Amino acid sequence: MSVLTPAKPETRPGMPEPARRRRRLGPGRPIPFGAAIGPLLLLALWTVGSATGWIDSRTLSAPWTVVTTAGDLIADGRLQDNLAVSARRAALGLVIGTVIGVVLAVVSGLSRWGEAVVDGPVQIKRGIPALALVPLLILWLGIGEQMKVTTITLGVLVPVYIHTHNGLRGIDSRYVELGESLRLRPSVFLRRIVLPGALPGFLLGMRFAVVAAWLALVVVEQINSTSGIGYMMDLAREYGQTDVIIVGLVLYGILGLLSDGAVRLVQRRALSWRRTLAD
Amino acid sequence: MATHAGGLTAAPPRTVRVERLVRGFGDRTVLHGLDLEIADGEFVALLGRSGSGKSTLLRALAGLDRDVAGSGTVLVPENSSVVFQDARLLPWQRVLPNVVLGLRGPDADARGRAALAEVGLAGRERAWPNELSGGEQQRVALARSLVTEPELLLADEPFGALDALTRIRMHGLLRELCARHRPAVLLVTHDVDEAIALADRVLLIDGGRIAVDQSIELPAPRSHRQPAFLGYRESLLEALGVQEAGR
Numbered sequence: 001m002s003v004l005t006p007a008k009p010e011t012r013p014g015m016p017e018p019a020r021r022r023r024r025l026g027p028g029r030p031i032p033f034g035a036a037i038g039p040l041l042l043l044a045l046w047t048v049g050s051a052t053g054w055i056d057s058r059t060l061s062a063p064w065t066v067v068t069t070a071g072d073l074i075a076d077g078r079l080q081d082n083l084a085v086s087a088r089r090a091a092l093g094l095v096i097g098t099v100i101g102v103v104l105a106v107v108s109g110l111s112r113w114g115e116a117v118v119d120g121p122v123q124i125k126r127g128i129p130a131l132a133l134v135p136l137l138i139l140w141l142g143i144g145e146q147m148k149v150t151t152i153t154l155g156v157l158v159p160v161y162i163h164t165h166n167g168l169r170g171i172d173s174r175y176v177e178l179g180e181s182l183r184l185r186p187s188v189f190l191r192r193i194v195l196p197g198a199l200p201g202f203l204l205g206m207r208f209a210v211v212a213a214w215l216a217l218v219v220v221e222q223i224n225s226t227s228g229i230g231y232m233m234d235l236a237r238e239y240g241q242t243d244v245i246i247v248g249l250v251l252y253g254i255l256g257l258l259s260d261g262a263v264r265l266v267q268r269r270a271l272s273w274r275r276t277l278a279d
Numbered sequence: 280m281a282t283h284a285g286g287l288t289a290a291p292p293r294t295v296r297v298e299r300l301v302r303g304f305g306d307r308t309v310l311h312g313l314d315l316e317i318a319d320g321e322f323v324a325l326l327g328r329s330g331s332g333k334s335t336l337l338r339a340l341a342g343l344d345r346d347v348a349g350s351g352t353v354l355v356p357e358n359s360s361v362v363f364q365d366a367r368l369l370p371w372q373r374v375l376p377n378v379v380l381g382l383r384g385p386d387a388d389a390r391g392r393a394a395l396a397e398v399g400l401a402g403r404e405r406a407w408p409n410e411l412s413g414g415e416q417q418r419v420a421l422a423r424s425l426v427t428e429p430e431l432l433l434a435d436e437p438f439g440a441l442d443a444l445t446r447i448r449m450h451g452l453l454r455e456l457c458a459r460h461r462p463a464v465l466l467v468t469h470d471v472d473e474a475i476a477l478a479d480r481v482l483l484i485d486g487g488r489i490a491v492d493q494s495i496e497l498p499a500p501r502s503h504r505q506p507a508f509l510g511y512r513e514s515l516l517e518a519l520g521v522q523e524a525g526r
Binding site: 178181182183188193197199224271273 | 341342343360361363365366369370372376380381384407408409423
């Protein structure tokens with residue numbers, strides 16, 4: 001037998017590179033802080049545009065004006081107060097909406113009768129935007145906190161329900177069979193098979209839900225409100241304070257980004273057992 | 280069935296009794312009044328061509344055929360467990376929670392660890408199922424089935440998806456575990472050698488009934504080189520309608 005020698009790269013006519021690396025089909029390795037690149041690019045564009053006078057300051061205040069305005073608003077306490085009120089509304093609506101959405105999804109996912117009763121109304125609600133429901137909710141609940149939290153709850157409930165229900169129905173029937181063969185009690189079946197199996201769907205629903213909560217917040221705070229970021233922005237519109245409006249918009253953006261990031265973090269930790277294209 | 284206490288003629292206690300079992304899918308009847316008995320601690324292998332109803336019978340014993348039309352009597356112990364062809368581990372649970380999935384009580388984790396040690400996977404309690412090889416996954420599935428100390432173990436081609444070397448190792452492990460825990464076993468397989476190597480009795484299902492009921496009397500360790508092994512092999516293959524090449 002001959003001694004094995006490392007094979008020399010073979011060059012054949014017509015082949016440009018002898019040892020070309022195989023093309024990979026996945027997206028490749030993650031870029032560090034990749035999520036920040038897009039927003040930073042946008043920020044750079046805005047800064048350059050304002051500095052060169054390409055963007056009129058009456059149309060869109062310059063970033064540094066927005067920063068100083070934010071500083072002033074923080075100094076006199078308006079920003080914190082309004083943010084606290086808004087965050088409370090969003091959080092309350094998010095929690096209530098998530099709980100209701102999950103319960104409805106489980107009821108509708110595990111029983112045919114549940115599905116028959118629950119699924120239709122949720123699908124109908126899905127087609128009605130939050131804004132269209134506000135007049136009715138004002139008549140029913142007044143213009144207080146109750147109406148605001150209810151609107152947010154309704155906005156959150158739908159994506160949580162849809163994605164959790166979808167995840168739950170997608171659980172492999174072989175696992176249901178396993179549960180039957182092990183004679184699992186329904187509570188154990190729910191806790192160990194149904195809920196973890198639906199978790200990927202649920203978390204995707206949560207990503208939509210946190211954004212939906214902030215969106216619904218904008219709607220309710222710009223109608224008949226006396227506090228909150230939306231109210232602050234609406235007031236600024238009346239006085240033509242573009243910078244304050246931008247502060248509010250930036251705040252909404254940051255809040256949306258942060259809450260989405262939080263859900264993604266949970267997603268990565270809770271679904272560490274999965275190996276997907278993204279890993 | 281009358282049993283005489285202490286009598287020499289007393290029938291051995293039966294773990295499984297199946298009478299006049301009929302099962303069908305649509306127009307096709309798969310099992311035509313099948314009868315089957317398995318004694319306590321007896322290891323029975325069930326052979327048959329594909330589509331002969333092996334798995335249908337096993338699923339009937341496991342109570343997993345609620346939506347299948349049929350009739351007949353099936354008496355099985357309450358405490359029975361199933362090993363599927365795929366290991367069927369929950370991918371979102373680590374190994375130990377998978378093993379103790381059907382267990383209750385404060386000592387569940389300790390029993391699960393002991394069961395994992397028995398299948399040679401001590402120390403892998405915190406691994407994820409998809410970090411294990413196919414053979415290791417199937418061993419976890421075995422641990423999950425035996426941790427409840429079942430009186431009846433139903434195995435549906437449990438080694439069908441494993442490579443030949445792993446399969447031989449798993450045969451040794453299964454024999455060892457069954458000798459220690461003494462459950463009655465029904466092993467569905469399409470592998471004649473596997474059936475002869477493992478079972479006390481080999482059944483062959485054909486035409487919806489048990490067509491061959493062959494006790495295997497071979498001294499341990501069983502090997503392909505024993506002349507009696509070859510004899511059983513030949514007769515079972517013939518009953519299955521297989522002509523071996525070169526004969």
